[in-house]
Structure formats: structure tokens, C-alpha cells
Amino acid sequence: MTSSLVLSATTFVYGASAFFYIAAWVFHQNALGRLAFWTGVAGVLGNVAGFGLRWAETYQMGVGHAPLSNLYESLVFFSLAIATLYLIVEKKYGHRSIGAFAMPLAFLAMAYASLSPNISDRIQPLLPALKSNWLIAHVVTCFIGYAAFAVAFGLSLMFLAKRNPDAPGLFGSRIPDERVLDELTHQMVMLGFLFLTAGIITGAVWANSAWGRYWGWDPKETWSLITWFIYATLLHARLMRGWRGRRAAIFSIVGFGAVLFTYFGVNLLPGLHSYGSM
């Protein structure tokens, strides 16, 4: 399949972009930073092309569905969402060093999809339960949310790296100042929370049309709610009790742990979302 080839190649483009971002940050080279940005843009274009090709291929195979139906496809979309979101943040706020923490996440997601022997990149026809217009809305909202939390996670790591007194002063000085990091993390957490909420809601509406209940405490549903509780705690503690900086950063890292468990860990538990593990 051409799409798998394109997406495998995209993995290396993301890898190169991540490498350039890290190099630009460590060696403080502006030219490298620009190269990293444009490599990242090329990666996003390759990712979009691979995604679109795969969509077309499902029609050639006669099963015609959006490529959002299994673990491979969701990882492809996840890395697209992370990379795109990061590039938008860079364009808007102009802090290139964040790329050294965000772009590797897009690379890792894509590398996991392309290189892991446990993940099949075969196009499979949709199971009856997945044949719904809610599929696209549900997966897209969830993964935009996850991507925002991933970028928030990268920002929180930066915050801790900057605050760490053992960190070489050189690197620390090339990280945006704490106020900006804190504010940006907050923005990403809010964006993630909005989309996670939308993802849970589209999932609930879908579940109600497929199974006749909008909430059933299936492990994936429950874990998405746990993630929601964690980020809701962070938002309340920040707004009402002034949790900022280090505490907020640690909380956002814990929250991202819950995101990852909702995404990958739940497949170890029995439940209705089992197609996410195939």
C-alpha cells in the first residue's frame, strides 16, 4: 500500500524535524530552527498525504471508510494533530525551543505506528458497531484533545527543566520564561479539556445510538472520565487556588499519563473499545 510507505517516510521526516529542533535549541542556531520548522511542515504535508491516500485506498478496496478505525490509523492521526498543533503554536507565539519537546512526540507516535511489529497497517473493513457518522467526530475530537495534552506535557517538561537548578544555565536561558510557559501550558490544557469533553460527549451520543445507553462505565469511558477529572482538578486549582508553575506542570504531566493509559493501557482491560487495540 502506497499510504503505508508515505507514512513510513513521514516518520523519518518528523524524526529529522525533531532532531533539528533539539539541535537548534542546544546549539542556539536560528538557521537550524527555521530548517526544523520547514521540515516539520513537510512532515505534516506527508502525514496529510498518507492519511488522504489511505482514505482513497479504502474505497479502492471497496470498504470505503475514514482511516480512523484502528490503532495504526489513530496513531497516524494523533501525530498529525500533535505536529499541526505545535506548528500553529510556534507560528502564533514564536517560541521555537518548544519544538525540541513537542516534535519528538509527533515522531514517537508515528514511529510507533510504522515500526512496531504489533501494529497492523492493513486496511480492515469496518465492524458493524463502527459504521456510524459519529466515528469521525468522535475520533477527531478525542485526538485533537490528546494532542493538546501532549503539547501541554512537553511544555510542562520544559518548565521543570527550566526550574531545575541542576540544569545547565545555557539550556535554561533558551527556554521561554516561566510566565509564558505557564500560560501556554494553561492554554493547551484548556484546549485539550474542551476537545476531551467534546470527545466524551460525541462518544456518549454514539453509544446511545448504537447500544442504547450514553454511559456504561466501560473501562475506556471510565478512563476518559478519570482523565477529565484530573484536568478539571488542575483547572479549578489553578483558577481558584492559584496553582501555577511547578505544581501545575506536575499535574499536567500526571494528566498526560492518564491520557496515555486511556489510549493504550485500557486495551489491557476488557471492554467495548477492543477494536482500538487491533
Added chain:
Amino acid sequence: MTQTAKSESLVAPAWRFLASIRLTVALLLLLAATSILGTLIPQGGAPSEYIGRYGETIFRLLYAFDLYDMYHSWWFRGLILLLTGNIVVCTLKRFPSVWKIVFSGKTAPTSVKPGKVEPVAFEDARDPEALQSEYEAYIRKRFRRVETESMENGFRIVAERGRWTRLGVSGVHLSIVILLAGALVGSLFGFDGYVNIAEGESIDRVRLRNDNTVMPLGFEVRCEDFNVSFYDSGAPKEYRSRLQILENGKIVVEKDIIVNDPLRYKGVNFFQSSYGSLPARELTLNLTNRDSGEAVRVNAALGRRVEIPGTDLRFYFRQIENRYRLRGMDVGETVLGVLETPTGETTEVILPVRFPSYDKMRKGEWIVSVADHEHRYYTGLQTTRDPGVPLVYAGFILLIAGCWVAFFMAHQKVAVEVTRSARGCAVRVYGSSNRHPVGFETFLKKIAAGLARQKGGAHD
């Protein structure tokens, strides 16, 4: 008197407890932590499974705290109830002041102060009077509420927008209460049941899941037809049931349902959820004469005797089994019957559908096999009624809209202060925003740059 004093002394601490944001944080974390427990301990199993898995002592502990069905336990519901109380009290406490800000009328110039964001300043060679109308026009394009106040040495324009966005947070909190109310309505007035209907048959009652009682529907549901199709890989492609609703024996609705497309009638929903095959009632037998090779076909009905044409035999179709075991091996669907001669001699025959030559081993005159049999399915329908759904969905919509407003919109106040100076006039742009200081800083700079570009009637 003492009665009221006493109740007040109880109400006030309860109110303070429920109004505390510490309680919110504690409840959210507790809900998260306990929910994890419920995903680790399998829910809704039989006691024997838990005893086998965890041993007797731990089972007693699980049992005491309803941990095998914890999301419906008294303490989990208690946590949710406390959270609801917390949300309601916090909202009631904050709401009057929010209301006052949102509906306070004109923007008072003194209310606009430089917030945490640095003011932006620049100079213009012209007099303040020359700038006033341009500046007002520029600000008016971007803000709904604009007031100008003249000062000793110039003027000040104050502008405000997004007051109403302060209602976003209350909207989010209200939405949670609405959707929890919807869930309550559903659990009080709804039901969750299931029913199996054989093809060609109808039912008028369903079995409820929680207490296994039978509930009449008040109308009949008939399954006209059920079909399952598969992909080449063998994975299921579609389950489809043709359902009919009958009122007093008359068909009022007919619809094909598939997994994501249920039938709804009088508030009751029928969802395609499972299926199975039913034993055949009719079959076609193939009889081959061992010596001449002559073949005969005959149709047999369950529980009936049938004469086999061209012979003096009769066949009695006794039963069909789905998973018949022959010498310990499952041979699948198997017809059990009896061959009878005119003299009353009887021979038991075992006819596995998948192995048509099995009967050869009987060494009878005629070799019997099953050529075809009726394929009959039943469809399994999840049957629910949930009058709380409209409330829950209203909560959903308000929740998303509220989050959007609360997170990405802000109440902003801006002042543009122009005072005469040696070189014309000094302009200072400052203000405050209840959210997003970084974004507001950029916004203030943009406003200042936009004002600086206003050169005598040239509107941007």
C-alpha cells in the same frame, strides 16, 4: 427562636463546607481515584468469581463496599451528590456578583485600570482634539461599549467587551447539574431490558436487566426477518433485523434496524445487539439406495412422520441439535430421526448436517443425509426507555458551549488616554482582562499600533 438559631448554626457550616473549592478539588480527585478501582476490579460478576480470584477475606471487603458494582454504590453516588451540591452552592455564591458585572450598565471610566499587563505608550505630533473622533471610530469598531470622557489635558476613551462571557463558567456548572439531573430522570423513569425474537414471531414484553422482571410494552414487536452478512475475512459486516410494530394486530411501523440505527416507538428504543440461530423445523432429506444408486428427496417436518416415495419406509423427524457430540467430538448441527418399516421395525438414524456420508456406516438399504434445512434466526434486541436523554443532551450542548466561552473568550476593558505634551500628545493604552494575560498583551499592542496608524481620516 432557638429552633431557627439552631438550624442556622447547622446551615452556615454546611454552606461553607459546600462552597469550598478545596472540597471541589478533593471530590474530583476522589472520583478519579475510586473510578480507577472500578476499572481494575471486574464489575458485575458473580460472587463465586470474586472468591475464586481474590479469596474470601477480600471478597467480604469488596462486598461490604459494593466494589463489584461500585459505580452504583451508595458511596459513589454520594460523592456525585456532594459534587452536585458543591457546584450548586459555589454557583449560587458567585452568581450575584457575576450578574452585577454583566448587567451593570455603562462602563465607568474609573473602573478601567491598568491590570497586570504593561501599558503601551506612543506619541503623536497632532493635538488631542484632532485625534478624538478617529480614535473613537477605531475603538467603536472593536468594542460594543465605548464611553469618552474629557480630561484636563485631553480625553480618555474607555471600552469594554465580552462582559457576558463571565457567564461561561456558570454555564458549564449548570450543564453538569442538568446532565446529572437527566441521568437521575433516566434511572427513575426509564428502563433497560432485552428481548429475543425468533424470525416470524412477535413479543409484547421484555425482560429488565437489573432485576430480571418482565415488563409489558403495551404493543407488539414482530421480527419479520433477520440477516447477518460477513466480509470475505469472516468478520461480521452487518446485522439487520426487519421489525414491525403492531397495535391491536395492525402493523403501524415497519423498519430495518442495524447496529447504529435503532427503531424508536413511543419512547421505547430497540437496538440490534445480538443474534442466534434457532433449531430448524423443516428439512429436506436425501435418500440413496445402496445397491441401485437410486436417489429420492423428501421434505420432513419436526415431530411428523413422512412417507418416503418409491419405498415402503417412513421417516420420523424427532429433533435437531445444534452441537451434537459423536464419540466425544462436536459434529455441529445434527438431525435425529427414526426410520420405520411397514412391519413396525424402527431404526434410529443420526444425521450430522456437515457429514452427509455418515449414515453409510449404518449399512442400511437406504443411505440418508440432510440435503437442506430451514435456517431460522432469532434477533437479540437491547430495549430501553430513557426519558432523561433530552436533558442529558441539553447538558452536553451547554457544556461544550460553556467550555468554549469560559476558556477562549474574555471580559476585556481597555482605556485609551490622550494627553497634551510638548511634542503634540502622549497616548497611553492600558486595560485589563479577566483571562489570558499573554494574549491580552498582544491585543493591547495591536490596538496601540492600529491607533498609531490613524493619520487624519485614513481609516483602516
